[in-house]
Amino acid sequence: xxxxxxxxxxxxxxxxxxxxxxxxxxxxxxxxxxxxxxxxxxxxxxxxxxxxxxxxxxxxxxxxxxxxxxxxxxxxxxxxxxxxxxxxxxxxxxxxxxxxxxxxxxxxxxxxxxxxxxxxxxxxxxxxxxxxxxxxxxxxxxxxxxxxxxxxxxxxxxxxxxxxxxxxxxxxxxxxxxxxxxxx
Numbered sequence: 001x002x003x004x005x006x007x008x009x010x011x012x013x014x015x016x017x018x019x020x021x022x023x024x025x026x027x028x029x030x031x032x033x034x035x036x037x038x039x040x041x042x043x044x045x046x047x048x049x050x051x052x053x054x055x056x057x058x059x060x061x062x063x064x065x066x067x068x069x070x071x072x073x074x075x076x077x078x079x080x081x082x083x084x085x086x087x088x089x090x091x092x093x094x095x096x097x098x099x100x101x102x103x104x105x106x107x108x109x110x111x112x113x114x115x116x117x118x119x120x121x122x123x124x125x126x127x128x129x130x131x132x133x134x135x136x137x138x139x140x141x142x143x144x145x146x147x148x149x150x151x152x153x154x155x156x157x158x159x160x161x162x163x164x165x166x167x168x169x170x171x172x173x174x175x176x177x178x179x180x181x182x183x184x
Contacts, residue, residue: 004022005020005022008021029155030155030156032146033103033105033147033152033153033155034102034103035143036102036140037098037099038103039140040095040099040115041095041096041099044094044095044096047091048093048096053091053092054088055078055088057078058125059075059078060074060079061078063075063127067127068124068125069124069127074125091118098112098114098115102115102147106153107153107159107183108151108183109182109183109184110182112144112147113144115147116141116144116145116148119144123135123137123141159184163179163180163183
C-alpha cells in the first residue's frame with residue numbers, strides 16, 4: 001500500500017492556513033459521507049414509514065421550553081398551517097433524499113448543504129447549552145460541511161463520473177463550472 005502526504009493550502013481574508021493531509025484520509029472522508037448518509041436515510045425512512053411525523057407540536061413547544069434564542073420564530077412557523085404542512089413532508093423526505101445522495105455520492109455538495117441547514121435548524125430548535133454551545137447537532141452540521149468541502153462524492157461516488165461525463169470533447173464540469181457547487 002503506497003501512501004503519501006498531500007499539501008493543502010487556503011487563503012481567506014489575507015490569512016493562509018496550510019497542512020499536510022495523509023492520503024489514507026480519503027477512507028475517513030468516505031466513512032464520514034457514508035455515516036451521515038446512513039444516519040439520515042434511517043431517520044427519514046422511519047419517519048416516512050410511520051406515517052405519523054408532525055412538526056407542529058415540536059415547533060410550537062420545544063424551542064420555547066428549552067430557551068432557544070429563536071423560539072419566537074419557531075412558534076410562528078408552528079402556527080402557520082401551510083408551513084407546517086411543508087415541513088411535515090420536507091423533513092422526512094429531505095432526510096431520505098439527503099441520505100441517498102450521500103450514500104451513492106450523487107449531488108453530494110447539494111445534499112450536504114441541505115443536511116447542514118437541517119442540522120442548524122435542529123441545533124437552534126433543540127437548544128441546550130447546559131454543557132456548552134457544542135452538541136451533537138452542531139457537530140453533525142460541521143461533518144456535513146466537511147463532506148461538502150472535501151468533495152466526498154468524488155470518492156467512490158457517482159459525482160466523479162458525472163463531473164467527467166464527456167460532452168463532445170469537454171467534460172460536464174468544464175462546460176458547466178457552476179455544477180461544482182452541486183457535485184463533488
